[in-house]
Amino acid sequence: xxxxxxxxxxxxxxxxxxxxxxxxxxxxxxxxxxxxxxxxxxxxxxxxxxxxxxxxxxxxxxxxxxxxxxxxxxxxxxxxxxxxxxxxxxxxxxxxxxxxxxxxxxxxxxxxxxxxxxxxxxxxxxxxxxxxxxxxxxxxxxxxxxxxxxxxxxxxxxxxxxxxxxxxxxxxxxxxxxxxxxxxxxxxxxxxxxxxxxxxxxxxxxxxxxxxxxxxxxxxxxxxxxxxxxxxxxxxxxxxxxxxxxxxxxxxxxxxxxxxxxxxxxxxxxxxxxxxxxxxxxxxxxxxxxxxxxxxxxxxxxxxxxxxxxxxxxxxxxxxxxxxxxxxxxxxxxxxxxxxxxxxxxxxxxxxxxxxxxxxxxxxxxxxxxxxxxxxxxxxxxxxxxxxxxxxxxxx
Numbered sequence: 001x002x003x004x005x006x007x008x009x010x011x012x013x014x015x016x017x018x019x020x021x022x023x024x025x026x027x028x029x030x031x032x033x034x035x036x037x038x039x040x041x042x043x044x045x046x047x048x049x050x051x052x053x054x055x056x057x058x059x060x061x062x063x064x065x066x067x068x069x070x071x072x073x074x075x076x077x078x079x080x081x082x083x084x085x086x087x088x089x090x091x092x093x094x095x096x097x098x099x100x101x102x103x104x105x106x107x108x109x110x111x112x113x114x115x116x117x118x119x120x121x122x123x124x125x126x127x128x129x130x131x132x133x134x135x136x137x138x139x140x141x142x143x144x145x146x147x148x149x150x151x152x153x154x155x156x157x158x159x160x161x162x163x164x165x166x167x168x169x170x171x172x173x174x175x176x177x178x179x180x181x182x183x184x185x186x187x188x189x190x191x192x193x194x195x196x197x198x199x200x201x202x203x204x205x206x207x208x209x210x211x212x213x214x215x216x217x218x219x220x221x222x223x224x225x226x227x228x229x230x231x232x233x234x235x236x237x238x239x240x241x242x243x244x245x246x247x248x249x250x251x252x253x254x255x256x257x258x259x260x261x262x263x264x265x266x267x268x269x270x271x272x273x274x275x276x277x278x279x280x281x282x283x284x285x286x287x288x289x290x291x292x293x294x295x296x297x298x299x300x301x302x303x304x305x306x307x308x309x310x311x312x313x314x315x316x317x318x319x320x321x322x323x324x325x326x327x328x329x330x331x332x333x334x335x336x337x338x339x340x341x342x343x344x345x346x347x348x349x350x351x352x353x354x355x356x357x358x359x360x361x362x363x364x365x366x367x368x369x370x371x372x373x374x375x376x377x378x379x380x381x382x383x384x385x386x387x388x389x390x391x392x393x394x395x396x
Contacts, residue, residue: 094200121228206282226264233361
């Protein structure tokens with residue numbers, strides 16, 4: 001190869017063919033070709049972005065939601081068409097004209113015991129099941145076992161409770177501080193800030209309907225009665241009653257909603273109920289739970305960062321460290337199920353700052369607990385829910 005000159009352009013001459021294979025004069029043509037290619041890429045990217053935005057707006061719209069099949073059964077007929085004013089004219093609860101009948105007053109005599117003055121805690125079973133599985137029952141027992149002076153309420157949304165199953169029978173026979181109640185969701189929501197959300201929207205068709213119902217119930221229950229709330233996958237390891245008016249940070253960026261305590265009618269929980277209904281998003285799993293709690297506390301404490309949420313800034317409300325109830329981060333949830341040897345380093349040795357352990361059931365439900373193993377889960381169950389552990393099968 002050699003360099004040749006023709007006019008103002010230099011050519012790279014191929015000695016075998018005696019022809020120039022590249023010239024500087026080719027540059028403008030090549031640049032124009034490259035520019036056309038860039039325009040094509042930009043146009044294609046813009047079209048893809050436009051189509052993505054259209055698709056997102058459609059699948060998060062009320063129109064799309066209304067076409068989905070219900071995931072939770074809601075009996076709307078009695079209340080959604082009733083007259084708010086108590087007459088037989090005017091708008092119904094959902095804002096439609098020509099209401100049909102006066103809104104009935106829900107009969108809740110069986111719920112009066114929830115207003116008891118003593119310290120109380122709540123679990124919710126929102127799938128409609130008539131009983132608890134062994135893991136859920138272990139969680140309920142662990143709270144009653146470590147806190148004998150705490151009244152533990154299990155509220156079940158199923159129409160019937162099967163007291164003949166091993167889990168329910170064991171809880172009732174061994175723990176007088178456990179109260180199990182079946183609630184009618186329509187009556188429970190009536191005359192509350194969540195009434196219109198429950199009866200007048202299609203929340204029950206959304207992808208996360210069961211989870212969002214659980215979010216709604218925890219905030220509503222605590223606003224009605226005050227006390228503790230725990231998810232059914234939080235095993236208690238120590239007494240909790242010395243902690244009051246708190247939530248727990250999942251990490252440095254988000255507060256959790258699986259463990260909460262508030263005094264009756266605390267402003268934080270009242271704000272949570274009102275915000276849930278006003279800012280509900282059916283298509284975002286965490287928006288109405290952990291994210292909502294985070295937004296409420298940011299406003300209540302007047303700070304953005306969780307590390308700045310001190311009891312002084314939060315008017316006495318406390319943010320407990322993640323370790324207190326999330327000793328294993330959800331990234332590492334499998335740590336609860338790994339097989340372990342019978343050695344000192346494989347024994348659970350968390351200090352007293354760990355009050356309970358969230359076992360991330362949404363991720364871990366398919367993994368088995370081997371009753372006679374040294375899995376962390378088995379170790380916790382053996383010491384914190386001894387009665388249920390005794391009647392549990394070898395794998396649960």
